[in-house]
Amino acid sequence: MTKEPIADARNLFEALHDGEDAVLRLLRAGVSPESVDEDGTTVLYQASVEGLTGAVRLLLAAGADPDRASGPEAGDLPLCGAACGGGAEVVDALLAAGARPDLPEQFGFTALRWAVGLGYSRIVEALLSHGADPDLAGPEGDPPLVLAARRGSVRTVRALLRHGAGSRSGALAEARRTLAVDVAEEMRRGLIETYGAHEVVVDRAVVDGGVTVTVELLRGGEPFAGRDQQTGHGAVATVLEGELGIRVPAEELAVRALRGGGPELDDWHEQVSALWSRGDEETFLAAAAWCAAGDPALRAFGADVLGRLGFRADERPFAARAVPLLRALAREADDREPVRAAVTALGHHGDRSALPEILRHAGHPDRGVRYAVASALSGLAPADRVDGVAALVALSGDTDARVRGRAATALTELGGGGS
Incomplete structure (x- = not known):
């Protein structure tokens, strides 16, 4: 007896968590790689968001459109979902299958905007290497280099500079501004303004060559809201000053080095x-x-x-x-x-x-x-x-x-x- 299409689609979504062999069996049995669930989410988008590289490759090989929008509003893109989640290998697979790096999803966000804002330098490099515009502003109007400087990711800044990003003076001003800011306190204030007074936990970890500070609010001992920020603003400022030919006193560079970690x-x-x-x-x-x-x-x-x-x-x-x-x-x-x-x-x-x-x-x-x-x-x-x-x-x-x-x-x- 032939299964109903919705049942086939549901099985394919479930197979994502059963391993690549399960996905492959259903695709070979004729289940569409363009399957969607009841909410309009495509199976490719779901696999991309969850970082399931093997499943993504199988779906793409079976004919899934890497640029097909997903979700109730048809406003979510697989490439953006992968970039937002830090799935570098999924991003590589989607780009290799022809995903357009500058295609915006709902509210104007592109994959590059997500990756730059979250400090995923490896993904930024991949997108730029596949033709993403290094100067294409996000919905807030800030150029990528300014966003990278604000984030404090020197590796993202370097990737953008290698691909010709402009707005260097603006990015330097942003890096210098953030150098004088207690980023943990700034995030704490922002979270409390949004969610009200709660217990706050601050964590620092070495990530991607720098210290990332994470601030979380707890409710009943469990985190329910949080933000994170890289802190390589001293390195970012120094790289941009070099690009602009600005000579900074040696003593200031030493202060940045010691403050940086x-x-x-x-x-x-x-x-x-x-x-x-x-x-x-x-x-x-x-x-x-x-x-x-x-x-x-x-x-x-x-x-x-x-x-x-x-x-x-x-x-x-x-x-x-x-x-x-x-x-x-x-x-x-x-x-x-x-x-x-x-x-x-x-x-x-x-x-x-x-x-x-x-x-x-x-x-x-x-x-x-x-x-x-x-x-x-x-x-x-x-x-x-x-x-x-x-x-x-x-x-x-x-x-x-x-x-x-x-x-x-x-x-x-x-x-x-x-x-």
């Missing part, structure tokens, strides 16, 4: 890159002074800058002056980050004279420092590295996998084989 984050790296690219006496003197500062984080920042100076032909005199400062820091520093930064910087310079300062930290309790030692030894010429073989052998048996791998690689390059 830590050496593993984009805020820190962007400030180091901006200073290193200057390669001048003023920058060298500033970094040298930071290496002697009382703040361990500032000493680490100074070491990271000195570790990058001296590699262009016009900067080579800086290397000869930087190595003694870095050796002194490696000898005298007690805090983890200055030690890590000094050892890493000495490895960049590859100066054999620094071998004693590098080796003295081979047994450091912090795995990041031990990894820096293995990397620094790898940065030495093979003939200079020989004196560090014993340390590399010990590090090749380290409890941390990254340290073991780095040390083993350095030994293999020497012909030691790691044993």
Whole structure:
């Protein structure tokens, strides 16, 4: 007995949660890949919103229209739903099937507007690579670059700049404005204005190279409303200033780096890159002074800058002056980050004279420092590295996998084989 079409459609929606084989069986049995439910939602839209990449690919291969609008008002698009949910692989599949990246859904939102506003840099890059307009404003009228600057996602900003986005001055003004704002407090106030006074929970997590702050309101101990915000506005401002040829005092860049979180984050790296690219006496003197500062984080920042100076032909005199400062820091520093930064910087310079300062930290309790030692030894010429073989052998048996791998690689390059 032949099933009614609505029953077939319902089965296909249910099959989304039973796995790709279940979806494939129904499609092969003749169920339409354009099936809709009672509310007018297409099965492709549902799969896209839920991030079901395999099901999306099967539906597209069976003939589902990647641009077909969905929902009671026929105002929702699969590409926008995937972008809003952060489904990068689904976005890739839809674009490969011909989805138009600038097609607006209800209220004028495009996939790029959703992705930029939510800081999904990987999706932003995919959309731009498939022809999305980097200057197409959303329904609020703000250009994408301004929205990205407000969001605080330096990777999204860089993606837009690579594809020629304009409104750079406006974006810089927005980044600088937000630098002076307590984003957690701003979100808290906004939520309370909307929903009234409730218990507030604030969470911070490293996401996509920066710190994302999430503020949630609780009712009966359970979250019912929330907002999140990336905080890479210092990095965003520095990137935009570079694009506009604006030279910011070195001290301001150092403040941004320290306020941004830590050496593993984009805020820190962007400030180091901006200073290193200057390669001048003023920058060298500033970094040298930071290496002697009382703040361990500032000493680490100074070491990271000195570790990058001296590699262009016009900067080579800086290397000869930087190595003694870095050796002194490696000898005298007690805090983890200055030690890590000094050892890493000495490895960049590859100066054999620094071998004693590098080796003295081979047994450091912090795995990041031990990894820096293995990397620094790898940065030495093979003939200079020989004196560090014993340390590399010990590090090749380290409890941390990254340290073991780095040390083993350095030994293999020497012909030691790691044993």
